Amino acid sequence: MIEAWSVGPLVLERYEFEPGQIVPLPPHAHEAIQVCLNSGSGGQYRYRGGTHSFAPESLTIINSGEAHAPGYKGEFAQPTSFRMLYLPPTQLQTLAHDLMPQPVQEPFFVELIQGLSPAARLLRLAHDSLQFAPSNLSTETYLLLFQAALLYYHVGDRVRPRRWTDDHPALRQVRDFIHDQYHVPITLAELADVACLSPYHFVRLFTRRYGVAPHQYLNQVRIDRAKPLLLAGHRVGDVAKQVGYFDNSHFTRHFHRIVGLSPGQYRR
Structure with missing residues (x-):
């Protein structure tokens, strides 16, 4: 089974395989950064001149323009899924400029296999949210926090994001906006515009102030x-x-x- 969604410039795919099923693919490259969260049997990639095995629940990240191919040997021993996200490098670069006190340059990711991290959990939450609505405030929020987690935990020579105070007067204005407009679709961009903040900083400050993320409050x-x-x-x-x-x-x-x-x- 294959499902696919687009959320703004991002493309997400979910592949579900039964035991024993293998889909061979030739070496190929994407313009976008490819992120994959697997569950079930794990797998392999042929990447950067070698074969790399990864365990179930691993997060793998392939940089833009780098050739790769699945390197499976044998069969899937149990039902296996791959939750994919294709992230334009410019999208991550824009967020990095907003969050980091010094520039972050491509290629972003030194290691293919990232293992368990908060980013993996956020990618799973974004995919789960898509099962109920193709694009909504919760999906947008999880995807934004996922990208921030990639920058914080996984980029080479990472640095800590700038510190921001949570005592921001615009947050009450956003809260009032939600109370007035709860009956219509609300996007993350709309709420960030009301607060006059970047989407990431808005989510971070709102969650600190009210104890829940904007979509949970809504x-x-x-x-x-x-x-x-x-x-x-x-x-x-x-x-x-x-x-x-x-x-x-x-x-x-x-x-x-x-x-x-x-x-x-x-x-x-």
Whole structure:
């Protein structure tokens, strides 16, 4: 099974293989930086003149323009998945200029196999978020934090990002914006514009100030607004649309996670 999504300039793919299935590919290169998080059987890459084996749950990163090919031997021993992200180098360079006190130059990544890191978890969260909505505030946030984690943990000669205070007066203005516009789609760029901050700095400061990421705060506001509508007898599907969810399953998932009951159970 293969699924693919585009989120702005980023392309994400998910490959699912049954045991025993192998898909040989010739050496090739991408203009984008290729990031892969695998689970199941692990795998191999032929890269930079050698064959490199990686364990399950490893994060692998191939720089822009560098030839590579899968180097599998034998078969997948168990169901195996590959969560891919293709990241334009200019995208990462722009974020690096925003975060780092000194320039970060290409090639960004010295090592192919990165192992476990916060970046791996964020890539998994971004992929999981895409299963429920092709592009939304949570997906955008996870992808932005993922890119920042790449810079912080994995670039060669990495440096610590600049420190920023979380006492920023624009955050209350953003909070008010969410309370006013919760019923329509809200993007990360919109919220960052309201705060007059870069998207990364906005997410970081907002999370420090309110204890949750912007998309989590938005979901809480939507659920809070949904409760009185449900108690007033409105249909679940109508409530979902009124508070900003595009379908019942999306609404039900968030409602149950926050409240501990389904919307139908809550209204009884």
